Amino acid sequence: MSSLVNALTLSPMIWCNGNFLDDGSGLVELTDRGLLHGLGAFETILAVDGVVQHESRHRARLQDAVDRLGLPDLAELDLNHIVAKLCEHNHCVKGKARARVTLTAGHGAMDAITSSEDGKIFVQVQSYVPSADLPHLITLPWRRNEQSPLIGLKCASYAENLLALRYARSQGADEGLFFNTRDELCEAGMANVFLKIEGEIFTPPLASGCLPGVMRSAIIDVAREQGRVIHEAAITRAQLAMAEQVFVSSALRGIVPAQSLDQRLLSGQPFPVMIP
Numbered sequence: 001m002s003s004l005v006n007a008l009t010l011s012p013m014i015w016c017n018g019n020f021l022d023d024g025s026g027l028v029e030l031t032d033r034g035l036l037h038g039l040g041a042f043e044t045i046l047a048v049d050g051v052v053q054h055e056s057r058h059r060a061r062l063q064d065a066v067d068r069l070g071l072p073d074l075a076e077l078d079l080n081h082i083v084a085k086l087c088e089h090n091h092c093v094k095g096k097a098r099a100r101v102t103l104t105a106g107h108g109a110m111d112a113i114t115s116s117e118d119g120k121i122f123v124q125v126q127s128y129v130p131s132a133d134l135p136h137l138i139t140l141p142w143r144r145n146e147q148s149p150l151i152g153l154k155c156a157s158y159a160e161n162l163l164a165l166r167y168a169r170s171q172g173a174d175e176g177l178f179f180n181t182r183d184e185l186c187e188a189g190m191a192n193v194f195l196k197i198e199g200e201i202f203t204p205p206l207a208s209g210c211l212p213g214v215m216r217s218a219i220i221d222v223a224r225e226q227g228r229v230i231h232e233a234a235i236t237r238a239q240l241a242m243a244e245q246v247f248v249s250s251a252l253r254g255i256v257p258a259q260s261l262d263q264r265l266l267s268g269q270p271f272p273v274m275i276p
Contacts, residue, residue: 013089015082015123017072020089028120034104038157039113041065045079045099046252047125050087052080052099054251057214062101065153070112071103072119082123092127098252099125104156128252134259134268135174137188137246139237140164144187146180146209154211164189175248177240177261180209185235191248192216194230194255194271197239201272205232215249223273230273247271 014024021027034040043062046053059079065071079101087093106119142164145151168176168189177193178186187193187210194203201223204210223230240246245267249255255271 012124012126013086015086017121018076020085024122024124027122028104029107029118031107032104032118032120033106033108033110034102034120034156037110038155039069039071039105040103040156041069041071041154042100042102042156043154044251045083045101046128047083047087047092047097047099049095050084050093050097052083054214054218055079057217058101058251061154061212061214062103065103065155066115068153069105069155070114071105072115072121074121077101077121077123079123083125086123086125090125090127092125096128096130097125098128099123102156130253133174134257135248136172137248137258137261138168138171138173138176139240139262140167140176140178140189142178144178144180144209146182146184146186146207148209151209152206152212161189179237182234183237184208185237185240186210187213188248191250191253194219194247194249195235195240195243196245196247196272197243200231201228202231202233202235202239204235208234213249214251215254219249219255219271219273219275222275226273228273245269 014021016027028035043058045058066074083099087097102122104120106116108116164176175188177188180186185204186208192210192213194201206212220230246258246261247255254275257268258266259268260266
């Protein structure tokens with residue numbers, strides 16, 4: 001009996017549609033369009049000591065997905081309260097934790113871009129220890145479509161990004177960089193990208209097709225407050241080859257300098273803007 005009690009105590013709690021649950025199995029129906037067609041969205045969020053970081057930025061991006069894909073309403077999603085309780089139950093209230101919010105559309109006709117009554121909102125939390133290693137980058141052989149109707153959304157249909165990550169790792173790298181159909185730098189498979197060229201900082205504009213990253217926008221805002229200019233501009237392959245430094249940014253890791261790009265060693269120096 002004691003082993004059963006311990007197992008239940010240690011099982012990770014999740015939140016789904018207003019309820020805290022000790023077991024999330026079987027909650028997504030086989031008819032859910034999030035499962036069948038990838039009609040869903042998600043956010044990966046950093047919590048520190050149980051406190052959600054950049055909550056308003058994450059919520060705004062989720063709301064954009066709700067509006068464009070017809071996903072469940074966010075009215076019940078008190079993210080700060082939910083993540084704090086999950087961190088406490090899942091033994092990650094101290095230090096860093098990784099929270100994931102997932103939205104699915106529920107059942108419905110294939111051409112219906114509206115949420116049904118059984119659409120789901122899940123929140124999961126687990127402890128998070130970022131890697132201390134600086135990433136090695138390569139350019140990817142595939143292009144991002146900057147005119148896709150999914151641009152700007154962090155969609156549940158994530159296979160393209162996973163294939164990019166697998167390819168990068170098969171080549172001995174950690175992450176890959178996408179160019180778009182105009183042959184302009186877009187983003188990394190799971191991060192935004194910044195460059196330092198002749199002392200100036202550049203990042204691809206949203207028109208490149210890159211995700212409007214939470215950390216990306218925070219970095220640009222902080223740089224502006226500190227009187228630093230970050231140029232949002234189209235970046236060619238020739239300009240990327242000129243970069244003295246390349247950085248990747250994400251909500252979990254912040255902004256990290258790369259060790260190399262296509263086997264060309266980079267300085268690995270920290271980003272020149274102090275991010276609180």
